[in-house]
Amino acid sequence: ERMNAIKSKIYTLLRRSETIFKTDMIYLVKGGSWLGLSQIITIATGFGLSLAFTNLLSPETYGIYKYVLSIVSLLLITTLNGVDSAVTQSVARGFDGTLALGVRTKIKWGLFGSLGSVGVATYYYIQGNTVLAIAFIISAFFIPFIESFDLYNALLNGKKLFKKFSNWNSIKKIIPTGLLITTLYLTSNLFIILSVYFLSALILNIWFFKKTTNDLLSNNLIDPDSMSFGKHLSVLNILSTLATELDKILVFHYLGAVQLAVYTIALAPVDQIKGILKNLNALAFPKFAEQKTIAIKETLAKKTTLLTIGSSVIIGVYIILAPLFFKLFFPKYIESVIYSQVLAFTLIGAIISGFLYTILEARAHTKGLSFFNISTNILNLTILFPLVYYFGIWGAIGARGVSRFTSAIVAYLLVQRMD
Secondary structure, X not given: OHHHHHHHHHHHHHHHXXXXXXXXXXXXXXXXXXXXXXHHHHHHHHHHHHHHHHHHOOHHHHHHHHHHHHHHHHHHHHHOOHHHHHHHHHHHOOOOOHHHHHHHHHHHHHHHHHHHHHHHHHHHHHOOOHHHXXXXXXXXXXXXXXXXXXXXXXXXXXXXXXXHHHHHHHHHHHHHHHHHHHHHHHOOOXXXXXXXXXXXXXXXXXXXXXXXXXXXXXXXXXXXXXXHHHHHHHHHHHHHHHHHHHHHXXXXXXXXXXXXXXXXXXXXXXXXXXXXXXHHHHHHHHHHHHOOHHHHHHOHHHHHHHHHHXXXXXXXXXXXXHHHHHHHHOHHHOOHHHHHHHHHHHHHHHHHHHHHXXXXXHOOOHHHHHHHHHHHHHHHXXXXXXXXXXXXXXXXXXXXXXXXXXXXXXXXXXXXXXX
């Protein structure tokens, strides 16, 4: 009885707070608690991997590993990452059969990514770099399938099954992390490490996809407009993906594998912070898909302000603690500290723009999405090349900062102008 009384008081408090936050707080806390648990595990496994990589691999080998994954991320563009949002939106509206269609579509287009990887391998083989040639041949086998079977997450989000999302994705983090750390203890062979990374992800994605299709599909209805919308989003995301990965590729090209390792370690904790706050977007997407535009716009300013304040506090704490954090855990990468602190500051813009972009996606606002992606990413790509060439890592950070804060402003104006 006492526990029920406490729950009742918490429930009442959350309902009263909705007048302040203009948000369904019961939904936010219930869903967010599961996503938060998943994110804690993501942070723990990511931290464990970073420790393993930085202590068990040389900076040069680690830099090469991250370079390969950056190129693979670009090649994964062919698997049409916009289909994920299209499937989430369709499932939220009752079209569960769109999941299977989405997977088939992603695999078919992903074969072009495999061809691209073979092409990159051929280039490095001709250049006499057999290490990178073999690495990209290995990658070619996995590109069409890894993110395709990961599409089950779109159905979980669309159905608001955040507990399952949290539990399954926690397993997907823990098992591959354990396998990778074990592999790193046993060998520093790049090809074995890459194979373990890809295989563990693929096997688990297939497993959870099968569970989803067997247990969670309510119908076989297909949204006839979903794939065209998904392809449209995917085209828009090309520039975004390119802008996200190109800085690492340019750092590798101009400064070498060791400096890429330094830059990667600076990014790692910042990306984890971004992941924590990104959970809000996963929670918000199905809600925004259901709401009317006018209702979203009425509370937009207040929600954006609260998100800015909350994220600034979290980021400020990290900036203060970063020197101690790196000294304790990454002493070989002390030069990454100042880079990481400045990158954390730019994260404020990324968090705000990501939240606002979720609204545009959920409302299928194709014109706004097109303008946002084209304008902000062209700006980023235009300044990225000269800044990295002349200023190295600081140039890459500067380009991210300009792009992130500009994106936040553009996204806010676009949401305000939605019909």
